[in-house]
Amino acid sequence: MKLLKEVVLQLFNKEVSIDTIQSIGGGCIHHAGVFQFEENKYFLKWNKRSSQMFETEAIGLGLLNQTNSVSIPKVMGFGTVGEIDYLCLEYVSSAAPKASxxxxxxxxxxxxxxxxxxxxxxxxxxxxxxxxxxxxxxxxxxxxxxxxxxxxxxxxxxxxxxxxxxxxxxxxxxxxxxxxxxxxxxxxxxxxxxxxxxxxxxxxxxxxxxxxxxxxxxxxxxxxxxxxxxxxxxxxxxxxxxxxxxxxxxxxxxxxxxxxxxxxxxxxxxxxxxxxxxxxxxxxx
The missing domain is CATH 3.90.1200.10 (Aminoglycoside phosphotransferase (APH), C-terminal lobe)
Structure with missing residues (x-):
């Protein structure tokens, strides 16, 4: 997928041959999926030009993160590839809740x-x-x-x-x-x-x-x-x-x-x- 190659190039400054995003459900507004780059997994959201939706989301996550009070996914970056806007976050795997x-x-x-x-x-x-x-x-x-x-x-x-x-x-x-x-x-x-x-x-x-x-x-x-x-x-x-x-x-x-x-x-x-x-x-x- 050309989108993924361009995203990796923009975020990590590396040219790669990866072209697979594993689609995941749950969202009703944007496309979403998971991809692996080197040793890590990342979560990617994308859509047609979205009027700064991803930029403001990234800023909001940053504001929450600065408080050191709640856990959020790390923002890897956001940007534009052609007519597509995207937001990339670290992938957070889910598990069973602890007792507390x-x-x-x-x-x-x-x-x-x-x-x-x-x-x-x-x-x-x-x-x-x-x-x-x-x-x-x-x-x-x-x-x-x-x-x-x-x-x-x-x-x-x-x-x-x-x-x-x-x-x-x-x-x-x-x-x-x-x-x-x-x-x-x-x-x-x-x-x-x-x-x-x-x-x-x-x-x-x-x-x-x-x-x-x-x-x-x-x-x-x-x-x-x-x-x-x-x-x-x-x-x-x-x-x-x-x-x-x-x-x-x-x-x-x-x-x-x-x-x-x-x-x-x-x-x-x-x-x-x-x-x-x-x-x-x-x-x-």
Whole structure:
């Protein structure tokens, strides 16, 4: 495969005859596969020109790595071959979790969230799934959540006929109440898209996270996201709370934070996810 030869040349400055990428499933946006070069295996994602998706993903992984709190795949590099963009990471083989897996996962995420910034947001925009994610800075979480998270996706869904005026009106009423519903927290560095499909158990039995949508946000948003599809083991949340205790009433706010990932799913997969949104809006407005 010409792509692989060009990738190896760009990343390792070597000309090789390898031409095999072992395709792997799991992704719904990009092509993905594993290849071996010299003594090591590497994970490769590629697609047609993707508007800096791979560049921002690599930057996000780098930000997470700098905290020394969570394990991520090492970024080997990203680039372009003809009309194809690619991202190359070290390949992480999976294994059975060690006995303390969930406790370790919870405590490491708590340590990540202790890394803060002066404002909510980030110094660049990125993506969540295939959707653009706006990260303009705000001093207030409520303002950031409304302007950079909810409103852009509400507008997108409205333009596509997925949300009606009644739902829009409910969102407006919720916006007026948000400052009273969400407790004040310092901005926390978040993975941003943390669910069961975006972590694995490495050969040492420890958690490794990937496919981030990084920004500085309210840490309860991250924990709420983990509960979107059934949630993690209770030991994960217990361990997190021991390291970085949550404010009272967190359980009551989960659905508010998950309006964002639900809107992502509405825009990516259709109106079937609206029932969860309307249930939350009816509860809080």
């Amino acid at each position: 897996f969930w406790e370790d996962f919870g405590s490491s995420l708590a340590q990540l969230h202790k890394h803060s910034a002066s404002t909510f947001g980030l110094n660049h925009h990125n993506f969540i799934g295939s959707l653009p994610q706006s990260n303009n800075p705000h001093n207030s979480w409520s303002e950031f959540f409304i302007r950079e998270r909810l409103e852009p996706l509400i507008e997108m869904a409205s333009d596509n006929g997925l949300i009606d005026t009644s739902t829009n009106s409910k969102f407006e009423r919720l916006f007026a109440e948000l400052p009273n519903l969400i407790p004040v927290e310092k901005p926390a560095l978040l993975h941003g898209d943390l669910w069961s499909g975006n972590f694995l158990v490495c050969s040492e039995g420890q958690p490794v996270i990937f496919d981030p949508a990084v920004y500085y946000g309210h840490r309860e948003a991250e924990l709420a996201f983990t509960r979107m599809f059934g949630g993690f083991d209770p030991l994960f949340y217990q361990s997190y709370n021991e390291v970085f205790p949550l404010q009272c009433g967190y359980e009551d706010r989960v659905d508010i934070f998950n309006l964002y990932p639900l809107l992502v799913h509405v825009n990516l997969f259709g109106a079937s996810y609206l029932s969860g949104i309307n249930s939350t809006l009816s509860r809080f407005t």
